[in-house]
Amino acid sequence: MTSTLGFAILAVLARGERTGYDIATAMRRPIAFFWTARHSQIHAELQKLLAAGFVGYEARQGPGPQGKKVYHVTAEGSLALREWVTEPPRERPERDELVLKTYASWVAGPAEIRQMFADQLAAHEARLAEYEREGELIGKPPGFGDPRFGNYAALRCGIGYERHRAEWCRWMIDQLSESLNPSWEAAKPSEP
Missing domain, CATH: 1.10.10.10 (Winged helix-like DNA-binding domain superfamily/Winged helix DNA-binding domain)
Structure with missing residues (x-):
């Protein structure tokens, strides 16, 4: 195999x-x-x-x-x-370190977690810009059967992924920014 x-x-x-x-x-x-x-x-x-x-x-x-x-x-x-x-792709285990860190993020300070997400946002935005430039160079997708069709399809998937991750990072930054607001600290729920 x-x-x-x-x-x-x-x-x-x-x-x-x-x-x-x-x-x-x-x-x-x-x-x-x-x-x-x-x-x-x-x-x-x-x-x-x-x-x-x-x-x-x-x-x-x-x-x-x-x-x-x-x-x-x-x-x-x-x-x-x-x-x-x-063949259908094999099922793969989900292992996303950033999501795992987010799951455990309540144990750290919001400012540090916010900075981590700001760094991640910058990285995803940079890759997105790179992929979008590459997409502009390719132009419209080649026809199926042309090996470049696979390149284009993979690039489209990468663009979608980077957009999604950047959007999620922005949402996390917004949530963490709210938690840095002093009025939030007074109403902070007890930790599980």
């Missing part, structure tokens, strides 16, 4: 052959909108894909004294990717 990272690598290689370094670079954009991996993880996964017969490689002369491996997806890898794409 191939891991989700393995399928991410197959999806990159389905667009064209690449070295391990090129795969890592391709996974920064647009895959980083929804999936990230370190170079060491990619290398280990490539070895598993090679053993499974899902990828092959050609040794080529590198820029220095070392050679390089240029990977490509095999027919078996293409078939596995095609089958995987249409």
Whole structure:
């Protein structure tokens, strides 16, 4: 059974052959909108894909004294990717550290929590601006069947996510700002 990272690598290689370094670079954009991996993880996964017969490689002369491996997806890898794409995604555990911190935030001071949300808001707004600029460069979505359609669809999902998170951070900042109001402290409910 191939891991989700393995399928991410197959999806990159389905667009064209690449070295391990090129795969890592391709996974920064647009895959980083929804999936990230370190170079060491990619290398280990490539070895598993090679053993499974899902990828092959050609040794080529590198820029220095070392050679390089240029990977490509095999027919078996293409078939596995095609089958995987249409399966329902596996259920994943919800693990959102910011939401967990929010759940426990009543134990800290509202000013500190408000600052944390202000920092998070700035980060989400920066990513949103970056994604929106990228969307403007792409323009309208390419037709389905064009590999760039997946890029566009992933980008749209990223834009929606960043907008939602920014909106939630603003709401939290508003709530925490109200709690910093001295009249709120007098009416503060007892803690659970």
